[in-house]
Amino acid sequence: MTGWLHERERLEDALYVVGFFLLGVLLYLIVPEVAIRWNDGPEPSPWALLGLLAVAALGHTQRRVRPVLGLAIACGVLLAMVQLGSVPLAMMMLIGDLLYCSVLYSSERLSWTVAGATVAVAGGAGLVSLVSDGGRAAVLVILNLGLVLAVPVLWGREVRLHRGQADAERERAEQASRMSELDRAAAVAAERARMARDLHDVIAGQLSGIAIQSEAALNLPDPDPAVLRRVLQSVRRDSVASLAEMRTMIGLLRADGAGDGDPRTAPAGLDRLDALVESAGGTGLRIEVDDARGGAAELPAAVDLAAFRIVQESLTNAAKHAPASRVRLHLGDHDGELVIEIENDLMPGAPAGGGTGTGLVGLHERAVAVGGTVTAGPDGGRWRVRAVLPVPAAAGASR
Structure with a gap:
């Protein structure tokens, strides 16, 4: 030219x-x-x-x-x-x-x-x-x-x-x-990282629960029909929830926004805590919930979602690495911060913090995204996860 x-x-x-x-x-x-x-x-x-x-x-x-x-x-x-x-x-x-x-x-x-x-x-x-x-x-x-x-x-x-x-x-x-292209590439990379985290936190966690519950049902020597029915119901509930989450994610990825008219599911939050605990209990975990928050807290959507995913990932990890263990879940608020603590018994001979570490990275990223912190590690024969998430004053005032 x-x-x-x-x-x-x-x-x-x-x-x-x-x-x-x-x-x-x-x-x-x-x-x-x-x-x-x-x-x-x-x-x-x-x-x-x-x-x-x-x-x-x-x-x-x-x-x-x-x-x-x-x-x-x-x-x-x-x-x-x-x-x-x-x-x-x-x-x-x-x-x-x-x-x-x-x-x-x-x-x-x-x-x-x-x-x-x-x-x-x-x-x-x-x-x-x-x-x-x-x-x-x-x-x-x-x-x-x-x-x-x-x-x-x-x-x-x-x-x-x-x-x-x-x-x-x-x-x-x-x-x-060029700057716009770099910003677009950075946004695409951030979105891919977020999708990978959501896939791990949501779909992988629920599928892990399904696998654990199915294995438990298969290994029952003389299954009680009522227990077996309860396990299968939990498997079905988690399967349906996984499909709904996956469908929502695919819907969000559609470029034109066109679809079959089905409504998007609302972002998960602590209002689904009971269903989450019930599903995790189906894996054999014995969960004790201590919700010490003062009244019905109207949390910002981002903080509410981060709190839910942190609890979900922690329970999934407990079911993977310490099946049938006792789990204590504590929720509290202190000086404008939401405090989440999850403790479970360490299984004898199990390596502390075993696994690929992807789950712990996801916990950290969830907390950092809303300005909070997460610590996780063994503590006197138990595995302890503690998350502190800031709650804006406007949200705290609505309590």
Whole structure:
């Protein structure tokens, strides 16, 4: 693509060279009197003027790559034409275009140098004319040179300024686009991490409970029909809950939001604590609940969800690593903080904190997401999890 642009630019420059030369020849043949003259001597040779114009046109081939060099060649030709006493109109047009290109395509320093030199030439010519021919002649010289020289310079500076502004805006837009892409990638990564945590905390926990309950039912030597029925009911309840959670997650991931019209399930919270404890009890855990919160606490949705997931994950871990153990669950509030403590007996020979550690990481991330903390570890023959979640004053006031 870049090579094609360079070829196009070279073609345009060649057309400019041919066009200026042909225009100069045509103007000289049709209106030879339209020229700047310095004396009343004999008319210079047409071949000399056209030859000099051809040299200036060749210098015009550098208008884009080395415009100052092309301008220097044209100025040399101009001085030669001044010596002959006549400067054709086409030569002044060529000088104007090279001034425009020198201001536009050269470096910033050279651009200002060319502009300053143009002002100096116009001012010097006006001063010489003032001294030699008087004020009227000086005004005419300055006006003529201003039209021929100043307009291309000012035009080139203006185009250069607008191009610089456009390039700066384009760069800012590209930077904003890159920042937006980075933000989008970070948001996607965060959302994937959240989904992975939810899959582990919700679906994996419930499926683990189903597996533990099923294994318990299969290993009963002489199952009591009532006990077996209770275990199967718990398995079914957890299965239905897992399907509902999975369906909700899939619904949230739908890009267009279109679906079958089924309502989304509300975010889980501590209002489902009884069902959670009943489900965990079906795995064989003996759970003692001590809810010491003062009244019906209206927790923020994020804190309520985090508290529920922490309790859920802790009970799932207890069922995995200490089946049929005694579990004590304590909920309390203290100085604007929700305190959750879960303790269970460590099984003899079981490694403290056994497992992959994903569950403990999930607990920590849940708490940190709402500004809280979680500690977990063995404590005197028992495994203890303690979470402290801040509750905003507005939520605490509603108790």
